[in-house]
Amino acid sequence: MKIAIVNGPNLNMLGKRNKDHYGTLTLDSINQLLVDTFKEHEFTFFQSNHEGALVDYIQTLDCDGLVINAAAYTHTSVAIRDALEIHSFLKVEVHLSDINNREDFRKTNFIKDVVNCSFFGKKEQSYIDAVNYLVEKNKFLK
Template sequence: MKIVVIQGPNLNMLGVREQNIYGPMKLEDIHAQMKAFAEQNKLEIEFFQSNLEGEIVDRIQECIGDADGIIINPAAYTHTSIAIRDALAAVKIPTIEVHLSNIHAREEFRHNSLTAPVCAGQIVGMGPFGYHLAMVGMTQILNEVAAMKQAQQQAQKAQQK
């Protein structure tokens, strides 16, 4: 099973920008922790970061047939990008949205997520640990999807007999 982690604008600046909001951990450190979790759970994981909306849309679309799950932090695009929202809806791949800060406790313009309604879930305000929670959640979702497919296959075989 493969998970693609998509990081939006300015997340490449973690550890440098607004540490009082986002903390001191760098994106590479978060990814290293996620990779360790993936290895322990026999998952394939791939990381992608872009400051450009179109590149994020392209990467989401490239997940069709390539990824079983998406973990995304659309960053500022969370509140503005209908294109990213539509791409997530179109690919029909289980997706979990993550935000380091609690977007609901910040400026009012950050309270609304355009992407959350097309995601399986949203994790906010847990700092870097939110990505670990997303990995746990995605592992559960993917295991449930696999179990459902297996049950459907068994039911089809039983009907054919």
């Protein structure tokens, strides 16, 4: 299975951010964790702090499933939402922190209605749960 992992702004700073919300792993460590945990699957990884770069990348995706942590753009970007809506492959939203139990502005979520499932609040385990979901659901689609 070809799985794209897309990460939004400030996730390149993991390991330096609030460890209570985001854990201690760097983004590279999370990516390696996925590769090591799901050896039989092919991953592509993309991170950008720029909304347009994320939209451009999402528009060109050719994969079986997507895990996206749009980060702050979850709460602000109709453009990312619209780019996600284009695709019919499975899409899963992840967040390291529990966005529903944080600041009020984080409760606005522009992408939740264009993804198949969401995992949040379990730090790097949210990514593992998302990939497990994609793998299990993909078995039934074939």
